[in-house]
Amino acid sequence: MLTRYKKNHEKIAMGLLSFMPKEKDVKQLMATIKSYENDENQKLFLWKEDDDFIGIIGVRLLGNNKCQVQHICVSPSHRNQGVGHKIVEHLHRIYPAYDFSGNEDVTEFYDKCINLSKR
Numbered sequence: 509m510l511t512r513y514k515k516n517h518e519k520i521a522m523g524l525l526s527f528m529p530k531e532k533d534v535k536q537l538m539a540t541i542k543s544y545e546n547d548e549n550q551k552l553f554l555w556k557e558d559d560d561f562i563g564i565i566g567v568r569l570l571g572n573n574k575c576q577v578q579h580i581c582v583s584p585s586h587r588n589q590g591v592g593h594k595i596v597e598h599l600h601r602i603y604p605a606y607d608f609s610g611n612e613d614v615t616e617f618y619d620k621c622i623n624l625s626k627r
């Protein structure tokens with residue numbers, strides 16, 4: 509299930525976000541987490557299975573009911589089992605009235621999820 513990020517998730521969230529190619533630097537990661545904590549238009553969710561947080565997705569609400577996915581990561585030991593697709597599907601359920609897109613950092617995977625759901 510998708511759970512809204514809370515301050516006590518900071519370490520696990522940073523660990524998961526660090527799998528994004530642009531989030532390798534600790535200073536960058538800290539800045540990213542702070543911007544999710546402080547900007548009410550940016551929302552971060554963790555994916556929990558069997559009591560473990562194994563995935564993360566971060567979005568920016570852009571106005572006009574538009575929502576851009578900025579980050580998506582799954583822990584390496586849980587990849588290629590459909591978790592990434594499930595995270596995207598559940599995000600869409602959280603914001604049913606929104607028009608989604610992926611930013612340049614996630615577009616390759618996000619577009620794949622969207623194309624599959626249209627088939």
Ligand SMILES: CC(C)(COP(=O)(O)OP(=O)(O)OC[C@H]1O[C@@H](n2cnc3c(N)ncnc32)[C@H](O)[C@@H]1OP(=O)(O)O)[C@@H](O)C(=O)NCCC(=O)NCCS
Nearest residue numbers: 527528580581582587588589590591592593613614616617
């Ligand atoms: C991208 C990511 C979230 C996918 O998570 P996952 O749980 O393994 O995804 P799923 O199991 O739902 O889907 C697996 C499919 O996505 C594909 N995929 C994995 N990474 C991909 C990428 N960067 N771009 C496009 N497709 C990708 C796999 O090849 C697989 O394809 P197949 O179904 O045709 O075999 C995960 O690989 C990850 O955390 N990567 C590091 C972070 C990252 O680079 N995020 C941005 C990706 S653009």
